[in-house]
Amino acid sequence: xxxxxxxxxxxxxxxxxxxxxxxxxxxxxxxxxxxxxxxxxxxxxxxxxxxxxxxxxxxxxxxxxxxxxxxxxxxxxxxxxxxxxxxxxxxxxxxxxxxxxxxxxxxxxxxxxxxxxxxxxxxxxxxxxxxxxxxxxxxxxxxxxxxxxxxxxxxxxxxxxxxxxxxxxxxxxxxxxxxxxxxxxxxxxxxxxxxxxxxxxxxxxxxxxxxxxxxxxxxxxxxxxxxxxxxxxxxxxxxxxxx
Numbered sequence: 432x433x434x435x436x437x438x439x440x441x442x443x444x445x446x447x448x449x450x451x452x453x454x455x456x457x458x459x460x461x462x463x464x465x466x467x468x469x470x471x472x473x474x475x476x477x478x479x480x481x482x483x484x485x486x487x488x489x490x491x492x493x494x495x496x497x498x499x500x501x502x503x504x505x506x507x508x509x510x511x512x513x514x515x516x517x518x519x520x521x522x523x524x525x526x527x528x529x530x531x532x533x534x535x536x537x538x539x540x541x542x543x544x545x546x547x548x549x550x551x552x553x554x555x556x557x558x559x560x561x562x563x564x565x566x567x568x569x570x571x572x573x574x575x576x577x578x579x580x581x582x583x584x585x586x587x588x589x590x591x592x593x594x595x596x597x598x599x600x601x602x603x604x605x606x607x608x609x610x611x612x613x614x615x616x617x618x619x620x621x622x623x624x625x626x627x628x629x630x631x632x633x634x635x636x637x638x639x640x641x642x643x644x645x646x647x648x649x650x651x652x653x654x655x656x657x658x659x660x661x662x663x664x665x666x667x668x669x670x671x672x673x674x
Contacts, residue, residue: 433553434520436544437527438534439463440561444475445637446482448562456559457484460527462519466494466512466539471599475638476529492516494539513546531657533561537546537608564659565606572643576604581664592616599624605662605665611654618649621662630662660668 439456442448449457457463463484465477477489519526534540535558544556545558552629565585569576577583582603586595588610598605599620610617622625630646634655646660 434524434551434552435526435555435592436516436520436547436555437525438538438540438544438556439527439529440533440538440559441476441479441529441565442562443532443567443636444479445567446479448567448637449483450559450561451480452487453561454483457527457529459525461487461488461523461525463527464492464516464519465489465529465624467491469493471537476531476536479531480529489516490519494543496609503664505575508551509546513543513550516543517547517550519531520547520554530561532563534558536585560667564657565634565661567636568631568643568659568661571636571641572631572633572661574629574631574663576606576661576663577640578664578666588613588617592620596620596624599626599662601663604664605660607660607662609656609658610660611656611658614654614658615651617660618646618651621646622651626662626665630660632658632660 435533437456437460439453441453457480463480465474465480468598469472480489492515494508494512499519516526528543530538532538547554565576584598584601584603585606585608586598587608588595590615595607595617607617621630627646631643632646633643634657635641
């Protein structure tokens with residue numbers, strides 16, 4: 432029998448936002464891997480998984496989640512994580528990898544899957560979609576992501592503020608991920624492009640420490656790394672104006 436690795440999106444943090452298919456995948460797997468930055472950490476993915484799977488089924492695997500400057504160190508960490516998960520697949524056959532958000536949207540699962548395909552012959556790779564932070568923030572804040580013919584642009588601010596400014600200069604809604612450490616640059620870009628009035632940001636969505644605020648209140652202080660921003664499209668002409 433071939434082994435199977437399933438990337439399961441468990442949403443942005445609220446355990447009620449895990450899909451039924453996601454819950455079934457977590458329960459069906461022999462082992463549920465959760466990514467952490469150190470072996471003693473309980474990350475957001477694990478905290479969510481614990482609502483649906485027993486703790487003894489969960490295995491923490493260390494990833495260099497925030498390592499961007501030392502490529503060699505990052506590659507070594509990915510290789511080590513891949514070897515650990517490959518060993519679990521050979522032992523158990525069925526492994527789920529729980530990732531916050533969606534496994535196909537800026538997820539560590541992408542890199543893991545590439546490594547596993549090369550090291551475990553015949554492995555089957557599947558993904559179960561998860562609710563993203565932008566969807567949750569839109570629901571909690573009342574921000575409408577798209578109407579009619581509007582485009583939607585998703586930008587990781589780790590790519591640099593210039594990429595964000597280019598997106599904000601366009602006609603549609605812009606969503607910025609991972610902008611907490613560059614909050615001052617994001618606020619400046621919003622003001623320069625005239626997009627700060629309707630923009631909203633949020634962090635720790637669905638958790639006790641949740642914060643959802645107008646972007647106009649950004650004061651330059653760093654925010655949690657996984658903060659999300661929505662800058663809605665400029666909308667004129669009333670209902671259905673962009674159909």
